[in-house]
Amino acid sequence: MTSTTVARNVVTGLRDMGVRHVFGVPSGGWVDYMEAIRTTDGIDFVLTSHEGGAGFMADVCGRLTGVPGVCFGTFGPGATNLATGVGGATLDRSPMIALTDEMPAPLRGRTVQMAIDHQALFAPLTKTTMRIEADGAADTLAQAARIALSGRPGAVHVGLPQGMSAEAVEPAAIGPIVPDAPPAPDAAALDALTAAFAAAAKPVLAVGLGAVHAGVQDRILALAERFGLPVLLTPMAKGMVPEDHPNYAGVLFHALSDMVGRTHAEADLVVAVGYDPIEFNYESWMKDGLALASIDVAPADIDRAKHPVAAEVVGAIAPALDALLALPAGARGWDLAALAERRAAMFAKLKGREGRFGPCAALDVLRDVLPADGIMTCDVGAHTHLIGQHWRTPRPGTQIMTNGWSAMGFGLPAAIAAKLCRPDTPVCCVLGDGGFLMTVGELATAAREKLPIVIVVFTDNDLALIRIKQEKKANPIYGTPVRAEGTIGGPSLFGVPVTVARDPAEFRTALEAGFAADGPVIVEALLDSREYDELVLRKDKP
Structure with missing residues (x-):
C-alpha cells in the first residue's frame, strides 16, 4: 500500500467527516498540515487575527453544520488564546475539535520555551482531551468527533506532537461520524412525567438549547396548542416558538424578564424540555416550592430542597413529548387572552x-x-x-x-x-x-x-x-x-x-x-x- 503522512491523514480525515474550514494562526509545526490542506480539495485554512477568534469561528461552524468546527493554536500563548473560544464551544454546547501543537514525548515535562501541559490546560474547558499517535491519527480524530457530537455537544482537544506530521504511515480514512444516541427513556420515568402533567392545573413549558439539538420544535408547538400552555424560551432556544404565536410567553433572563415572570409565577409545574441551566439556573427564576418535570439528555441540575422534582426523564427527548401528546387533549387553566395582553405590553415597551x-x-x-x-x-x-x-x-x-x-x-x-x-x-x-x-x-x-x-x-x-x-x-x-x-x-x-x-x-x-x-x-x-x-x-x- 502506498504510504502517506500523518499530516495528510489528519487533513483528509477532517475533510471526509465534513469539515470545510480550519481556523487559526499557523506555527512552524503546523506547516505540513497547511500544505496538506492546500493540496486537498474541499477543505481550506482560514488565517485569523487571533486564536480566540478562530475558536469562536469554529464554534459557529459546528452549530450551523452539525459537523465539529475545527481550530488550531500553537504552543503556550497560541493555546491559551485559543482556550477562550474552546471554552465557549463547551458551555454553548457546540461540537468542536480544538487542535494544538504539543511537545514530542522526549520533551514533555522538560523546561522548554513556550511549553505548558496542554492536556491539563484544556481538561476543564472540554469534554475530553487526547493526542494523536502516528499510526492512529484518523481513529483519534473520529473518536474526538463522536464525543464532541454526543450528548450535550462540546469541544474536544487533540494534541499534535511536533515532528510527527511528516512521518510516513499507511493511508487511513474516516467514515461518517455517528454520535452516540441518547438512551430510550425509562418507562417508570415516563409514567411519573405523565402523572405529574395530568395532575397539574397550570403547567408551563420551559424550552432550552437541548430541545433545539433534539429537533423537537413541531412536538413542542403541538404540545402547547393541545393543552393551551405558555412556552418560555431560554435565549439560545430563540426561534423554537415564533414571537407571534398565541402560546409564546417570552425569553427568560433577558430584557423585561419581570414581565415574563408574571406568567411563570402563576404556574404549578415547570415542564422543562432540553433545559440547560448553563444559560440560566432554575433557582434564579422559579418561585420557591414550584415543582419541576425535566426532560433532557442529562439529569436536572436544581436545588431539590427548594424545588420538588416531580418527574425526571433522562434520555431521548422526543419519546417523552410523544407520551405527553398521547394524553387526552384539553386546555388547562391558563388565560391565553391575558397572556396575549402581557406579550403585547412587553413588545410595546421594546x-x-x-x-x-x-x-x-x-x-x-x-x-x-x-x-x-x-x-x-x-x-x-x-x-x-x-x-x-x-x-x-x-x-x-x-x-x-x-x-x-x-x-x-x-x-x-x-x-x-x-x-x-x-x-x-x-x-x-x-x-x-x-x-x-x-x-x-x-x-x-x-x-x-x-x-x-x-x-x-x-x-x-x-x-x-x-x-x-x-x-x-x-x-x-x-x-x-x-x-x-x-x-x-x-x-x-x-x-x-x-x-x-x-x-x-x-x-x-x-x-x-x-x-x-x-x-x-x-x-x-x-x-x-x-x-x-x-x-x-x-x-x-x-
Whole structure:
C-alpha cells in the first residue's frame, strides 16, 4: 500500500467527516498540515487575527453544520488564546475539535520555551482531551468527533506532537461520524412525567438549547396548542416558538424578564424540555416550592430542597413529548387572552420610540432590512439582553449568540463563520463598541476572505450593563466609559468602510447599502445608552 503522512491523514480525515474550514494562526509545526490542506480539495485554512477568534469561528461552524468546527493554536500563548473560544464551544454546547501543537514525548515535562501541559490546560474547558499517535491519527480524530457530537455537544482537544506530521504511515480514512444516541427513556420515568402533567392545573413549558439539538420544535408547538400552555424560551432556544404565536410567553433572563415572570409565577409545574441551566439556573427564576418535570439528555441540575422534582426523564427527548401528546387533549387553566395582553405590553415597551436614537429603534430598523432568512449574530452586552427579548427569530439558527459562555468579542468572528458556512445567506452582526474592540482585528479576516457581511456597531461609549449596576449601588461611574465621546474612528478600519448613522433614517439607508455591497461594511449607529436602564437587569423571580 502506498504510504502517506500523518499530516495528510489528519487533513483528509477532517475533510471526509465534513469539515470545510480550519481556523487559526499557523506555527512552524503546523506547516505540513497547511500544505496538506492546500493540496486537498474541499477543505481550506482560514488565517485569523487571533486564536480566540478562530475558536469562536469554529464554534459557529459546528452549530450551523452539525459537523465539529475545527481550530488550531500553537504552543503556550497560541493555546491559551485559543482556550477562550474552546471554552465557549463547551458551555454553548457546540461540537468542536480544538487542535494544538504539543511537545514530542522526549520533551514533555522538560523546561522548554513556550511549553505548558496542554492536556491539563484544556481538561476543564472540554469534554475530553487526547493526542494523536502516528499510526492512529484518523481513529483519534473520529473518536474526538463522536464525543464532541454526543450528548450535550462540546469541544474536544487533540494534541499534535511536533515532528510527527511528516512521518510516513499507511493511508487511513474516516467514515461518517455517528454520535452516540441518547438512551430510550425509562418507562417508570415516563409514567411519573405523565402523572405529574395530568395532575397539574397550570403547567408551563420551559424550552432550552437541548430541545433545539433534539429537533423537537413541531412536538413542542403541538404540545402547547393541545393543552393551551405558555412556552418560555431560554435565549439560545430563540426561534423554537415564533414571537407571534398565541402560546409564546417570552425569553427568560433577558430584557423585561419581570414581565415574563408574571406568567411563570402563576404556574404549578415547570415542564422543562432540553433545559440547560448553563444559560440560566432554575433557582434564579422559579418561585420557591414550584415543582419541576425535566426532560433532557442529562439529569436536572436544581436545588431539590427548594424545588420538588416531580418527574425526571433522562434520555431521548422526543419519546417523552410523544407520551405527553398521547394524553387526552384539553386546555388547562391558563388565560391565553391575558397572556396575549402581557406579550403585547412587553413588545410595546421594546418598540423604538421618538426622540433620541436608541437601541430599540436600531433593532427595529435592522429587523426590517434583514431578510427573514438572514442570520444575525451578536456580541455580549446590554444590547444582547434587548436582542434576546426583542429580536423576532423565525427559526433556530437565524439568531446566534453566546449565553452559556458569554464572552465579549464573539459577535464578529461568529458572523464571519456564518457567512463562510452559508455563503448565499445575508449575514450581519450586532456589536457594542466595547465588545467590538476585543476582536476588531478579525475585520482583516473578513476583508481577506472578501465576505459580504454587515457589521453593526452600537456606539454609546459605555459599558452599559456594568454602569447600570454601579448606579443601582449608588456608586460613581468609573471604568465603564469606552471613550469620552465620538465614533470608533475613521472612514475605514482594516480596509473595511465605515458609515456613521445618527438617526433611524440614516441607519436604514446605510444598512441597505451595506447589504448590497460585495464585501464587509461597518455601520456605526450612534445611540443613547440610557434606554437600556429601564429595560434590562429586571427581576427574574416574583
